[in-house]
Amino acid sequence: MPEPASMALHGxxxxxxxxxxxxxxxxxxxxxxxxxxxxxxxxxxxxxxxxVAQARSDGFVVVSSTGSPNETDLPYAGLRRLLDGPATDxxxxxxxxxxxxxxxxAKRPVLVVVDDVHHLDxxxxxxxxxxxxxxxxxxxxxxxxxxxxxxxxxxxxxPRRTLPPLDAPAGRALLDDLVPGLAGDVADALLTVAGGxxxxxxxxxxxxxxxxxxxEEVPPxxxxxxxxxRAAYRRRxxxxxxxxxxxxxxxxxxxxxxxxxxxxxxxxxxxxPLDEAVAAxxxxxxxxxxxxxxxxxxxxxxxxxxxxxxxxxxxILAQVTAGGANRLRxxxxxxxxxxxxxxxxxxxxxxxxRAGPPVLSSAAFECVANLSRRPREAAxxxxxxxxxxxxxxxxxxxxxxxxxxxxxxxxxDVRGWAQALEGEIELRAGTTTxxxxxLLSAASTLSRDGSELTLDTLILAGEAMTVxxxxxxxxxxxxxxxxxxxxxxxxxxxxxxxxxxGQAASYSGDLTGAEAPLRQVIELAAQLSSPTASVRAxxxxxxxxxxxxxxxxxxxxxxxxxxxxxxxxxxxALEIISFSxxxxxxxxxxxxxxxxxxxxxxxxxxxxxxxxxxxxLAVLAAMDGDRATCHARLRQLRPTPxxxxxxxxxxxxxxxLGIIELFDGHYQAGLEWLRPLMCDDDxxxxxxxxxxxxxxxxxxxATRCAEHQLARDKLYILDVWVERSRTAPWLALACxxxxxxxxxxxxxxxxxEEALRQHLAAGSDHGLARTELLYGQHLRRVxxxxxxxxxxxxxxxxFEQLGxxxxxxxxxxxxxxxxxxxxxxxPTGALTPQQQxxxxxxxxGATNTExxxxxxxxxxxxxxxxxxxxxxxxIRSRVDLARYRKxxxxxx
Numbered sequence: 079m080p081e082p083a084s085m086a087l088h089g090x091x092x093x094x095x096x097x098x099x100x101x102x103x104x105x106x107x108x109x110x111x112x113x114x115x116x117x118x119x120x121x122x123x124x125x126x127x128x129x130v131a132q133a134r135s136d137g138f139v140v141v142s143s144t145g146s147p148n149e150t151d152l153p154y155a156g157l158r159r160l161l162d163g164p165a166t167d168x169x170x171x172x173x174x175x176x177x178x179x180x181x182x183x184a185k186r187p188v189l190v191v192v193d194d195v196h197h198l199d200x201x202x203x204x205x206x207x208x209x210x211x212x213x214x215x216x217x218x219x220x221x222x223x224x225x226x227x228x229x230x231x232x233x234x235x236x237p238r239r240t241l242p243p244l245d246a247p248a249g250r251a252l253l254d255d256l257v258p259g260l261a262g263d264v265a266d267a268l269l270t271v272a273g274g275x276x277x278x279x280x281x282x283x284x285x286x287x288x289x290x291x292x293x294e295e296v297p298p299x300x301x302x303x304x305x306x307x308r309a310a311y312r313r314r315x316x317x318x319x320x321x322x323x324x325x326x327x328x329x330x331x332x333x334x335x336x337x338x339x340x341x342x343x344x345x346x347x348x349x350x351p352l353d354e355a356v357a358a359x360x361x362x363x364x365x366x367x368x369x370x371x372x373x374x375x376x377x378x379x380x381x382x383x384x385x386x387x388x389x390x391x392x393x394i395l396a397q398v399t400a401g402g403a404n405r406l407r408x409x410x411x412x413x414x415x416x417x418x419x420x421x422x423x424x425x426x427x428x429x430x431x432r433a434g435p436p437v438l439s440s441a442a443f444e445c446v447a448n449l450s451r452r453p454r455e456a457a458x459x460x461x462x463x464x465x466x467x468x469x470x471x472x473x474x475x476x477x478x479x480x481x482x483x484x485x486x487x488x489x490x491d492v493r494g495w496a497q498a499l500e501g502e503i504e505l506r507a508g509t510t511t512x513x514x515x516x517l518l519s520a521a522s523t524l525s526r527d528g529s530e531l532t533l534d535t536l537i538l539a540g541e542a543m544t545v546x547x548x549x550x551x552x553x554x555x556x557x558x559x560x561x562x563x564x565x566x567x568x569x570x571x572x573x574x575x576x577x578x579x580g581q582a583a584s585y586s587g588d589l590t591g592a593e594a595p596l597r598q599v600i601e602l603a604a605q606l607s608s609p610t611a612s613v614r615a616x617x618x619x620x621x622x623x624x625x626x627x628x629x630x631x632x633x634x635x636x637x638x639x640x641x642x643x644x645x646x647x648x649x650x651a652l653e654i655i656s657f658s659x660x661x662x663x664x665x666x667x668x669x670x671x672x673x674x675x676x677x678x679x680x681x682x683x684x685x686x687x688x689x690x691x692x693x694x695l696a697v698l699a700a701m702d703g704d705r706a707t708c709h710a711r712l713r714q715l716r717p718t719p720x721x722x723x724x725x726x727x728x729x730x731x732x733x734x735l736g737i738i739e740l741f742d743g744h745y746q747a748g749l750e751w752l753r754p755l756m757c758d759d760d761x762x763x764x765x766x767x768x769x770x771x772x773x774x775x776x777x778x779x780a781t782r783c784a785e786h787q788l789a790r791d792k793l794y795i796l797d798v799w800v801e802r803s804r805t806a807p808w809l810a811l812a813c814x815x816x817x818x819x820x821x822x823x824x825x826x827x828x829x830x831e832e833a834l835r836q837h838l839a840a841g842s843d844h845g846l847a848r849t850e851l852l853y854g855q856h857l858r859r860v861x862x863x864x865x866x867x868x869x870x871x872x873x874x875x876x877f878e879q880l881g882x883x884x885x886x887x888x889x890x891x892x893x894x895x896x897x898x899x900x901x902x903x904x905p906t907g908a909l910t911p912q913q914q915x916x917x918x919x920x921x922x923g924a925t926n927t928e929x930x931x932x933x934x935x936x937x938x939x940x941x942x943x944x945x946x947x948x949x950x951x952x953i954r955s956r957v958d959l960a961r962y963r964k965x966x967x968x969x970x
Contacts, residue, residue, distance in 0.1 A: 087128060088255075088276070089248025090121055091928030096239045097129045099923060100219040101136065104187040109213025111220035113195075115229045116241030117372065118310040119277025122223035125241075126191050129221050133189040138219075139182050141190045145197030156202030160192065171201075172208035179209065183217035190220040196228025207233035226359065227314075243274020246680065252276060256283040261293035266474030266683065271298055273373040278307040296478060300381040301374070311378040314360065322354035323379075324387075329361055329368050330379035331391045331414070332399075334407060334438075336366045339398045346394055389415045406430045406442055413445040424449035428459065435643035436470030439463075444479065454492065457483045461496045468499065471645030473507050473683035494523035498535045505542050506646070506684040510725075514542035533559055533574040540578070545686065547725040549585055556582030560595075573602040577614050584621045589802050596622050603631070609639035609647040616654040623770075623803020625661035628654055649678035649687050656694055661771070662807040663837060663845020666880050669698045689715055693730030700737035701844075703884030706942040707912075708738050726768070729755055733772045740775060741884075745782035752776040756792060770799060770808075777815045789819045807845070810836035814849050823860050830856065847876035851889050858896045866896045874900075881909070883946070913947050916940060921960040 087094055096112050103110035114122045126142075133140050143160040154171055161178055182188045195203060210220050211233060222232060229238065244252070249269045253260055256279075264286070272279040278301055285302040289295035301308040315323055328343050329335055335343075355361040360379075362371050370376040380388065396411035409427045416423060424446045431442035443463035450456040464479035480496055488496065501516030517539035524532045536559045543552035560579035576595040583592035596618040603615035612635035619628035632654035639647035652675035659668035672694045679687035696711035712731050736751035755772045773796050780789035793815055800812040813833035820826035830853040837846035850873035857866035870893045877886035893900045909917060919929045926940045944956075953959055 087121065087124060088251045089244040090125060090241070091925045092923060093121075093125055093239050093241055094128065095923040095925050095928070096237070097125055097221055098132070100221055101129065101133060101138075101187075101189065104138070104183075104189065104217050104219035105136070107183075107187075107215065107217045109216040109218050111210040111213060111222070111236050113222045113224060113229070113232055113236050113238035114241060115224055115226055115238050117225060117275070117374075119275045119307040120241040120243075121276045122241060123193055124276070126193055126221060126223055129189065130191055133187075133219075137186055139186050139188045141179070141182070141188060143192055145192070145194035147197045150197060150199050152199055153201045154199065154205070156192075156198035157205050158202075160190070160202075160206075172205040175205055176209045176212055179218050180216055187217040187219065190218065192220075193223045195222050195224040195231060198231075200231070203231045207236065210236045244276055244279070245274070249274065249276075249279055252279055253283055256280060257286065257291060260291060263474040263477045264291060264293050264297050267297040267478060270474070271300065271377070273377070275307055275374060278305065278374060281305045281307060293477075293481070296482065300377055307374060308378055308382070311372075311375050312382055314358065314375070315379055315382070318354055318358060318360070321349045322358075324391075325349060326355050326361060326370070326379050327383050327387060327391050328395060329370055330376045330383075331388065332395050332407065332411070333369075333376075335368050335395070337363060337368055338366070339395075340368050343394050343398045346397065389417070406434045406438060410438075410442055410445055413442075413449055416449060419451050420449050421451045421455075424451075424455070424459075428462075431462070431466075436466040436645075437472065437643060440466035440470060440472070440475070440479075447482075453486050454489055457486045457488050458492050458495075461492060461499065464496070465499055468503055469644045469646050471682035473503050473646075476503060490523055494520050495531070497523060498531065498538075501535070501542075502538050505538055505545075506686050508685075510542045510546040510686065514539050514546065514548075517542060530568070530570045530574060533562065533571055533578070537574060537578055540581070544585070545726045547728070553582050553586045556585070569602055569605055573599060573606060573611060573614075576602065577618065580618055580621065589799060592621065593802060600627070600631070607638070609635045609642065609644050609651070612638060613647060613650050613654065616651065620654060620657065620661075623799065623808050624805050625658040625807055626805070629658035632658065645678075646682050646684065649675045649682060649684055649691075652678060653687060653690055653694075656691070660694070660698065662840050663810070663842025663848075665698050665701060665844035665882075669695060672698070685716060689727055690730075693727065693734070696734040697730065697737065700734045700741065701848075702882045703738070703741040703888070705738050705742070708734055729768045729772075733768060733775070736772070736779065737775050740779050740782070745779050749776065749779040749783050749785070752779055770796070771811075774811055774815055778818055781818045786819060793819055806836045806840035807842060810834075810840060810842065810845060810849070814852065817856070818852070823856075826856055827853075843876060844880060844882070847873045847880070847882075847885070847889075850876070851885070851892065854889075854892055854896070858892065863896045867893060867898045870896060870898070881912070883913075909947060909950060913943055913950070916943050917947055917959055920944070920956050923960075 093114060097114075100110045100112050114125055116122050130140050130142060141160060143156065145156055149155040149159075157171060157175060161175055179188055179190065190209075192198070192206065195206075198206075206220070206222070209218075210222075213220065222236070224232065226240075232238075246269060249272070250265055253265050253268065260283070268279060268282045272282055281302055282298055285298060287295060290297050315326065318326065324347065325340065325344055328340060332339075356363065359371060360375055362369055370379065383391070392411045392415035396408055396415060399408040399411060401408070406427075409423070409430050413420075413423060413427055427442055427449065428446045431439045431446065434442060440463045443459045443466060446459035447456040447463065450459060460479050460483035464476040464483065467473075467476040467479060476499070480500055483492070483496055497516055497520035501513050501520055504516055505513035517535050521532055521535045521539065524535065536555060540552045540555045540559070543549070543555065556578040560575050560582060562575065576598040580592050580594075580596035580599060583589075583595070599618040600615045603611045612631050616628045616631035616635065619625075619631055632651040635651040636648055636655075639645070639651065652671055656668050656671040656675055659665075659671055672691045676688055676691040676695070679685070679691060692711050692714050696708050696715075699705075699707035699711060712734060715727055715731065732751045732755055736748045736755075739745075739748035739751060752772060752775055755769060756776060773792050777789045777792055777796070780786070780792070793812075796812055796815060800808045803809075810833045813829045813836060817826045817829035817833060820829060830849065833849050834846065834853070837849060850869045854866045854868075854870035854873060857863075857869065870889055874886055874889035874893060877883075877889055890900050916929055926944070929940045944959075947959065948955075951959070
């Protein structure tokens with residue numbers, strides 16, 4: 079499928095695929111049409127321009143026109159302008175238009191392009207619908223563009239594609255074209271204001287002052303005054319009656335407004351319900367909520383209203399929300415209607431904000447800053463607003479608020495709070511070295527009496543050290559935290575110290591010393607009942623080798639975070655769940671959770687966590703022998719600069735590359751990738767989440783390379799750790815490793831049998847099948863072919879169910895070598911889950927570029943998977959694949 083010839087259409091791969099299919103149909107004399115539907119600025123005209131450019135480069139005859147609002151009352155004016163001819167009456171004009179286009183297509187294909195169909199006169203629209211219904215067997219392609227308000231003008235039988243808002247990656251790519259090197263926080267702020275509208279994003283980018291572009295000034299909070307998008311939305315609002323426009327302003331001023339509250343507000347203002355706004359598609363009712371359909375419409379409705387109107391709206395909303403559960407919203411409306419600083423109102427709003435959901439609390443604390451009379455109180459409120467914005471998954475807003483706070487002369491303690499928050503954001507969304515420096519500096523600024531904030535800041539600094547690979551520094555710091563004097567024995571401080579003590583012991587290889595504090599962490603987390611505490615308890619359970627408990631605690635953290643609106647914590651908990659699924663041998667589920675976590679990390683601006691999920695996906699792909707996907711994931715990793723030991727990113731990369739070499743039978747190469755992950759002594763030091771499972775791969779590689787002493791040394795260390803956990807998943811993996819290094823066949827079989835028993839107890843699927851495969855290989859090598867076939871059949875069946883294609887191929891080859899007549903894997907349609915996703919997206923018309931963006935793969939990897947799909951299904955093209963998937967979904 080061709081790419082657009084004239085321009086980059088960021089985020090419009092699926093829509094371009096629909097346009098390209100029309101061009102292909104015209105070339106094949108199969109005639110086709112498509113209607114592109116979207117508000118102003120969504121890229122309809124850009125797609126039409128790309129279609130015209132592509133058609134002309136392919137030798138098409140191009141016929142194009144644009145609707146004019148000045149001619150909507152002139153019958154057939156649009157059709158006459160399109161075909162450059164006279165018009166008489168409806169039926170004959172429609173037939174003549176079709177005949178004229180067919181004549182044009184006799185020698186060359188024809189592309190008809192009509193923009194702004196909603197501005198055409200109705201007879202012309204009817205004639206074009208008539209033509210679009212009769213394109214079969216012609217060399218004519220038609221592409222229309224229309225606003226949502228006019229989408230029903232064209233016949234519904236003509237296929238249509240609605241242009242969705244740009245997603246964040248596409249928006250950033252567009253901004254990179256418009257303003258290369260734009261600060262990341264500024265880009266995020268513009269993406270929020272633009273609401274996914276490409277033209278709005280372009281207008282915002284061009285309106286930036288030099289200070290705003292560098293991130294030194296507050297970025298725009300609304301569209302520029304001369305914005306075409308803003309003017310278009312304003313025209314829609316201006317068409318409403320004054321009463322409906324006023325009620326729309328009330329909805330725009332409160333995103334949480336309910337149907338009952340709006341009805342009460344309308345009654346207080348003496349207005350009728352907003353039926354006109356609903357009918358116009360501007361406002362919709364969803365359950366008990368009243369919403370403005372388009373975020374840009376809400377923005378224009380609010381910011382284009384006069385100051386007096388906004389004050390009046392907030393005063394009415396303050397009256398409506400007075401009482402009980404609406405206290406925070408009530409006070410925010412009072413603050414928005416305040417005409418000056420009000421210290422008393424600021425104090426009441428600050429107290430209410432502490433109990434609200436993070437995003438709303440952030441806005442409330444910003445109001446507190448605007449109301450405060452004292453600069454110190456205002457700065458403190460801005461830091462609190464930034465903290466809540468970060469918890470709510472808005473890192474760019476948090477950084478902007480911190481920048482505002484730092485513009486004042488901050489007291490030492492407030493400066494420490496701001497620096498600690500900046501360091502935490504940098505840890506998740508920036509560079510670990512800078513995060514470590516910020517956090518250590520913040521800790522030295524804050525009080526040294528063992529306060530929870532000081533302890534938490536030091537623990538986060540330690541986490542930055544581990545991500546960067548500075549394990550020795552981390553152990554030293556964690557020991558300092560564990561030894562700090564704690565006045566009063568507060569449970570929060572005790573929890574943090576136990577966490578630091580347990581991690582320090584674990585990372586230094588003192589497994590006995592780590593057990594008691596880590597168990598104390600799990601016990602205290604139940605008392606604290608916070609999502610962050612639950613995540614740390616899940617980490618403690620992971621270090622104790624209890625993936626089931628870790629999974630439970632991380633799931634609990636997600637529930638707590640979701641109920642409180644703490645979006646930033648969710649991907650942190652998903653990381654633990656993904657590892658827990660992997661640890662119990664459910665690799666497919668681990669990959670699904672990792673993909674979900676990757677999306678959540680990127681949605682909340684936590685690129686460091688996104689790195690972790692990409693690395694996990696690389697390891698999981700390697701375990702399935704998928705070299706292309708493994709390398710694609712590793713290429714997406716953002717390198718972490720280090721000045722000493724191995725970073726977490728490098729460790730994950732080595733682990734994945736070692737596994738893929740081991741899978742392909744390159745045992746020495748695999749061993750060389752894995753060896754640097756291990757300590758040279760007899761201790762299991764460093765990051766348990768990497769080194770313990772990586773030890774399993776190293777033992778297998780060492781035995782294949784006849785380095786039996788190395789395998790036994792590392793097996794001893796593994797045994798010490800597993801003996802502490804005594805959980806079925808790790809016992810199964812340890813028994814498998816013992817089987818590989820066993821001194822004789824009888825010992826190997828005993829260990830294999832025990833490994834299978836433990837896998838079954840753990841509910842493992844991938845781990846069980848992998849052990850069955852290794853056991854079958856062992857039995858075949860000792861010439862017990864009948865027993866080997868029994869285990870290999872189980873492995874093959876499980877791998878096929880899991881969609882582990884390459885492992886299934888290996889199991890099938892082993893079965894044949896063991897004398898089993900295995901049916902070859904024919905074109906049965908048994909695709910892997912990822913292949914099914916790709917096939918479905920192709921059937922929907924998506925290009926390889928869009929599929930890659932949706933599934934976080936490279937385009938080359940998608941092409942590689944497509945080749946495998948074609949081979950499995952016995953087909954040769956995207957058209958065949960689309961037809962196959964359509965037929966498959968139609969079958970009962």
